[in-house]
Amino acid sequence: MKTHMPNTISGFSKLSKSEKIEWLLDTYFSDKASARTLVQRYWNSDEKLQKLHDEFIENTITNYYLPLGVAPNFKINETFYAVPMAIEESSVVAAASKAAKFWLERGGFKAEVLSTEKIGQVHFIYKGDFTKLETFFKNIKSKLISDTAALTKNMERRGGGILNIELRNKSEQLPNYYQLHATFETLDAMGANFINSCLEQFATTFKNEALQFEGFNVEEKAITIVMSILSNYVPQCLVRAEVSCKIEALKSKDIPNPEEFAEKFKQAVSIAEIEPYRAVTHNKGIMNGIDAVVLATGNDFRAVEAGVHAYASRNGSYSSLTHCTIDNGMFKFWIEIPLALGTVGGLTSLHPLVKFSMELLQKPTAKDLMQVVAVAGLAQNFGALKSLTTTGIQEGHMKMHLMNILNQFEATDDEKKQLVAHFKTNVVTHSAVVDAISALRG
Structure with missing residues (x-):
């Protein structure tokens, strides 16, 4: 093991790709020839396609591949899907496929988008009388919106745009801290750039207008904008997916006693609802399905993960994202999660395999994709719990x-x-x- 600090470098980003690789090989690798061969082996032979990949991020040296699998036989709201899944973990695609086939024979999945509201915030410091700040905000709220007209006109033409802006007082949690809390409808776009551009304009207008507001004293005019940024926590951008059937209809080759299975399955979900140690692993299995489809369709799985796990903690304790009931002989299993997804812009229009995945999903709208992703998470969880409560997870x-x-x-x-x-x-x-x-x- 090396004990000395590795060499540092200035201007690495300005080097060509081959120069970057050679510096890395000289600095960190003992078998430079093998390392160089490996890096080059994963280059795409199509130079145009490789250049496209190189320009997705910074300091690229090669491509890192994940398998793209397909889980067929998903019936969602009476439409059939073959669902693309990009993931490296074995058994995930198989479990999703098996769950899809199981529920295909029992009516399929039902899914519904409950709301599509997205959120952004301008965080600022104000040292003064809150009632004055409230008056100021009421006076300029319409100008905050009108000053973004150049940014919002195209989104508004399609039916989206800014929904509302609120002033929020957070000074009890952090002295002198306040927010402009804005909500947006971005339709088929994930909308990060749109939201952030609007927020930065809000901040500029807010700060400039404060300097002119006669109701403020000198100190109150000096509002400090800390930052303007969208939130990946979107509790009002919700989708619900569910499956249900009569308990006796659960009977199958590996479920010989459906009544016993249903009760044990429900108990497994109930444990995840009240026990965080179990809930984390339970929800990780759900995210196996969700992340795989989110990644295959060029969306941001890190944003989805952060928002979903915050939602799982919204009641003060980390809990299951899925729920189960047995009522009057009916078994029902469902999930309700926040998903901010897009089907236009970003990688969805650039990455060839993302385009392939979108066509495989019959060119979905953002709402369609929300439903498919939620169903993938529910199917994954059903498959995992079915194994856990019958044969055990390790056999399969x-x-x-x-x-x-x-x-x-x-x-x-x-x-x-x-x-x-x-x-x-x-x-x-x-x-x-x-x-x-x-x-x-x-």
């Missing part, structure tokens, strides 16, 4: 993970064929696979 997961283990040991195609056949009737564990490979190789 390890069988799907088998190929990863075989690839770690560089198994040949013939060895893979023999070992896959062997583990059809044997329990898959890492040590069992190692033993089987050793025995096969003598």
Whole structure:
């Protein structure tokens, strides 16, 4: 292990891609030839396409690939979908596909967008009388909106725009801290750039008008704008997805006793509703499905993750995103989550595989995509809980993970064929696979 500090560099961003790579190889790698070969192996042979990828972010040296899988047989509001999923974790796509097929035979999924309101805030410091600030805000609220006319005209033409602006007093939590809390409708765009541009104009108008307001003294005129930025917490941009059927209809090959299964399944959800240690893992499984579709469609899965987990904590304790009831012989399982997604702009119009995924989903609107993503999360959670409350999670997961283990040991195609056949009737564990490979190789 190196104990000295690695070399630093000035002007790295100004180097060409090949110069960046050579500096990295010289500084950090002992086998430079192998590292160079690896980096170059993942370049796209289509130079135009590679240039497009290079320009997505800064300081690019190569491409980092994730598998793009498909989960077919999703029936959502009577429409059939094959759902694209970009993810590296084994068993996720399989579980989603299995859940989709299970519910296909029981009426499919129902989904509904409840609201599409997005949020942005101007955070500022004001040292003065709050009643004066309220009066000032009421006087200039219409100007805050009118000064953004150049920014909002195209969005308004499509039916979106600024919904409202509120003044919020946060000075009890942080001295002299206040907000302009704005809500927006951005239609099929995720809308981050639109919202942030509007917020920055609000801030400029707000600060300039304060200097002219006769009701303020000198100190009160000196409003300090701290920052203007959208929020990824969108509790009023909500979608609901659900499945339901009579309890006896749950009966299948691996659910011989549907009444027992339904009760145990409901208990598993109830545990996640009240136990944060379980809820985190429970919701992580939901996000396996959600993130995979969000990533495949060129949306921001980090923003979705942050907003969803904040929503899971909205009542003061981290809790399950899904819920289950058994009532009058009916089993119902549903999810309600905030999702700010877009189907136009950003990577949706640039990345070739995002375009492919959008066409695969029949060119959805933002509302359509919200429904598909919510259903993917619900399906993933159903699959996980079904396994947990019946066979256990490892049986199915390890069988799907088998190929990863075989690839770690560089198994040949013939060895893979023999070992896959062997583990059809044997329990898959890492040590069992190692033993089987050793025995096969003598």
